[in-house]
Amino acid sequence: MIHGNQLRERIAGPGTTPLIGVYDMYSASIAAKHYDGMFVSGFGFAASYYGLPDIGFIAWPDMVAFVQRLRGAFPHHHLLVDIDDGYVDPEVACHVVEGLERIGASGVILEDQKRPRRCGHADGKQVLPLEEYLEKLNKVLEARENLVVVARTDATDENDILHRAERLAATDADVVLVDGVRSVEWIKRIRKVVGGKPLLFNQIAGGKSPRLSLGELTDLGVDVAIYSTPCLFAAHEAMDSALAELKDADGRLPEVDPAGGVGVKAATSLLERNIARERLAPEGVGA
Secondary structure, eight states, X not given: OOHHHHHHHHHHSSSOEEEXXXXXXXXXXXXXXXXXXXXXXXXXXXXXXXXXXXXXXXXXXXXXXXXXXXXXXXXXXXXXXXXXXXXXXXXXXXXXXXXXXHHTOOEEEEEOBOSSOOXXXXXOOOBOOHHHHXXXXXXXXXXXXXXXXXXXXXXXXXXXXXXXXXXXXXXXXXXXXXXXXXXXXXXXXXXXXXXXXXXXXXXXXXXXSOOOOHHHXXXXXXXXXXXXXXXXXXXXXXXXXXXXXXXXXXXXXXXXXXXTOOSHHHHHHHHHGGGOSSOOOOTTTTO
């Protein structure tokens, strides 16, 4: 049960810890070359595994199975897992957390949304009564051993945001996340009310939050940054472009640049890393 402590130590270190959103084993294989931490994004997993929007379709056994495959291939990487609302029921949430910790997850994010849930940067979010969420959160905290637990609020009312952030920071959760933060000024206000508790910031392309560098986030006192969809959206754009070009070329595949292009050789080399006897650490740790 060392993975939680390793992530906790990384978060406590200097600077903002980046965790890159992955949606399948191939995207994880690419992300693992560049960063030492991954975020198992609910948005990405719902899209890739089910072909559905991030509104509550994920079944917890599917998520657990995915994380188990990730840990087998990437034993040295931090794995922070989005478990949405804990799959509604507190007992289910505890069962999932215990299972994820056994298979080597580093941490989980538990939100306070009620069904029907939404992506954190979407409109129409509704939150549970605070005491109901805190009861669920505290049960999860009691169920974990060393797993990092991120307490997340999706509140949208300004007073409620600050009140919930302060209450979440007073629990034994390791990190606080207020999702959908709309400005730098609001990051500062949240940082102030959570006190010394580590703070997480969620960046998603086209979302409600400002685009900020790791250096800027460090200056704002943000301890962790998750990037939910850089792999998913890049794949979407690249695949759409590649297939349009294939259609325009009457089905003739393009030439593969032997120096840096992606073909059978490059793809196979990437995937062979995942079964190497000695798994390789990222090429640029903390990059």
